[in-house]
Amino acid sequence: MKGPAANKKKTKKDDSLFGLLSAYKSQVTFFRVLESEAEKKVVLQLSDNPGKWPDLSEGKLQGYQQLRRLELDIDKLSMKYIYPEHLVKILGPLLGIKVPFDQVGIENDLSNDGVFSLHFQLKYKRKVLQGVKKLVALTPQKKYEILEKCIVDTQEE
Secondary structure: OOHHHHHOOOOOOOOHHHHHOOOHHHOOEEEEEEEEOOOOEEEEEOOOOOHHOOOOOOOOOOEEHHHHHHHHHHOOOOEEOHHHHHHHHHHOOOOOOOHHHHEEEEEEEEOOOEEEEEEEEEHHHHHHHHHHHHHHHHHHHHHHHHHHHHHHHHHHO
């Protein structure tokens, strides 16, 4: 076969799971876990940009210490392909963390400041850390399911 059609490169459509997720490559959720021994609280924060984190030296988070990845026993504190809004919308405000609802303080400033915060008592620290590990380790299939549900919800509105 010769002519202009022979010179065109064949573009391959990637229907694999990673191919489908690649359209959402720029969407990322970052996690931050804070602890205060004095207040006996643990705070889990989510944002799409770590530059939006509130300063720990002032305001209501004064005295909190950020826990590092090694302290949390986690390889990374981010999740590709999903925005924090998607997690909150699909998994609920507790993000699947098994803690009594009345024991959690929820601050949803995603639309204003870009940060979603959950305030737990220190006794729930282990459950919070397990929840973060589960979120970070979501399979590509589960991430795609979350995205699909969000897309369907926005199309219905």
